[in-house]
Amino acid sequence: MLTLWRKAGYFDPLRATPAAWVFAIARNLRIDGIRRERRAQVHALLDRVEPEAPEQPDNLVDIDERQRRVAEALQHLPPEQAEVVRMSFIEGKAHGEISKCLELPLGTVKSRLRLAMVRLRQALADLAEEETP
């Protein structure tokens, strides 16, 4: 299994922060570990797609900045939003499972996650604009 990810887990500094890359590999390992599932292979194939246009290298200088902004935005999330974000990203729970665990309606889980994602992406939004050619 590990050899598979040695091959699949290329690091592309134009695309990902090192932490995001570690996360992606750890996520794929976790999916691999759950069942004899092949979802992780589908995720890994995406890293091999040739982009239509070369990606912008501006990303590179912003890595620390991206990391810092996301960390800051996460700290400022209301606790109930931070909780569902952690359950989704770290525990890998589907929205339905989160709703069962927390005994909350699915709609509530989804709206908390949606609000959190809007905030987190806003924190990165002006960086993304600078990157667009």
Next chain:
Amino acid sequence: MMPTRHPSDLLLAEFAAGALDEASTLVVAAHLALCAQCRRAVADFECIGGVLLDEAGAGGFSVAKRSQAITAISADLPQQPLPRRDLSIAESVEAMIDVYGRGPWRWIGPGVYRCGINLEDKGVRAFMLRGAAGTELPDHSHSGSELTLVLKGEFSHELGRFGVGDMEEADGGISHAPRIGNEECICLVAMAGTIRLRGLLGRLIQPFVRL
């Protein structure tokens, strides 16, 4: 050509988290192969995952998984500075479907063929649907959610036109009667629950339609 209809941020975040079922993972990944804009969104969400992972430390992923990942990464860094981008978009979508393998194309109605994808998780089904030019599919509703990605051609219904790379994210309960455009259309579909045909004709043929 850039797709104009995209998955919601919520769906992309669930994909990035690795929390989507097999069928939806496949359809979202195929859209990502076709859509630079959504790949960027997923990269942002993975960045969120990265920060959370840093914070969670050993309390998040198991210590073994974490150290495995780090060993794999540090072993690779010197040799693999850049990814090998060796797949065209078409090849990558093909390869994603081939991860699971697929059945034969089967006739399911006038001008419409279906090809099942052999997932291990049977909860949400994935299949390809091929419709001949000009075909009108019967008005139907869904008991569960449905993701539809256009791989070839186009279709349209009450909610608009969907061309190559476009994805329709339909919640359970939505009813539509898609019409195929002027060339053959092939879609990749993830479907939870079942479809219900509407109208008299629909009710008459319902027992014969198996999607």
